[in-house]
Amino acid sequence: MYHQTEEAPPKGAPMRGLVVAPETLRRHMGALARLGYRGLSMSGLEPYLRGEKRGKVFGITFDDGYENNLIHALPVLTHFGFSSTCYVVAGMVGQTNRWDAEKGIAQIPLMDAEQLQSWVNAGQEVGSHTVSHAMLATLNAEQQAAEIQQSKVMLESMVQQPGGVRHFCYPYGSLNEASVTAVRTAGYATATTTERGRVVLNGALDVLRLPRVLVSRTTAWPQLVWKCMTAYEDERSSRYAK
Ligand SMILES: [Zn+2]
Numbered sequence: 092m093y094h095q096t097e098e099a100p101p102k103g104a105p106m107r108g109l110v111v112a113p114e115t116l117r118r119h120m121g122a123l124a125r126l127g128y129r130g131l132s133m134s135g136l137e138p139y140l141r142g143e144k145r146g147k148v149f150g151i152t153f154d155d156g157y158e159n160n161l162i163h164a165l166p167v168l169t170h171f172g173f174s175s176t177c178y179v180v181a182g183m184v185g186q187t188n189r190w191d192a193e194k195g196i197a198q199i200p201l202m203d204a205e206q207l208q209s210w211v212n213a214g215q216e217v218g219s220h221t222v223s224h225a226m227l228a229t230l231n232a233e234q235q236a237a238e239i240q241q242s243k244v245m246l247e248s249m250v251q252q253p254g255g256v257r258h259f260c261y262p263y264g265s266l267n268e269a270s271v272t273a274v275r276t277a278g279y280a281t282a283t284t285t286e287r288g289r290v291v292l293n294g295a296l297d298v299l300r301l302p303r304v305l306v307s308r309t310t311a312w313p314q315l316v317w318k319c320m321t322a323y324e325d326e327r328s329s330r331y332a333k
Pocket of ligand 1 (some may be wrong): 220292
């Protein structure tokens with residue numbers, strides 16, 4: 092789970108930890124590539140999630156749709172032949188992360204429709220992150236369904252992508268039963284949370300509540316390898332908390 096790919100903002104800037112330097116991303120991808128792993132978008136991961144394919148793969152996601160991912164992450168992904176999914180806030184395409192403004196978080200450009208198409212044409216994927224970066228669990232079922240369905244329709248009208256927009260990410264990791272029902276009804280194939288952990292193929296796997304491994308500015312490549320190859324993250328997941 093990545094957010095922004097950019098040089099670090101000044102010390103003390105809120106949410107600075109979610110800005111990963113391009114060189115750090117390159118080291119992360121390089122380390123996993125050297126170990127024989129291939130980075131995939133959520134669509135690329137689907138057959139592995141269904142147990143139809145086996146192999147050394149990991150999913151790469153970028154939340155929010157920042158332009159700096161097109162500028163800095165795309166060349167890295169292209170270099171390694173990896174694909175990824177960028178979860179876009181459908182109602183803020185071409186704007187900035189306005190949902191963060193009142194928390195004093197720096198306003199950063201988000202990709203516009205043309206840039207999203209360039210992202211897709213370069214082999215990457217667009218997923219949905221609602222219309223307004225909504226905190227879904229605070230909304231009623233009808234409002235949630237609107238955020239979840241409309242964002243899919245809006246993004247599909249903006250971006251031509253094989254199979255349409257099939258993957259969803261819950262903003263702030265906020266969800267409840269109504270969110271999951273709406274995601275299923277809207278026809279998404281997968282949905283990711285901010286729950287920590289790796290996806291384990293067992294009877295309990297819920298593809299509409301997938302855990303992820305957080306990657307921050309200070310995550311060094313050996314640490315990322317550790318997070319991906321060991322049960323470290325799984326053990327920190329609240330799913331296993333007593
Ligand atoms: Zn987000």
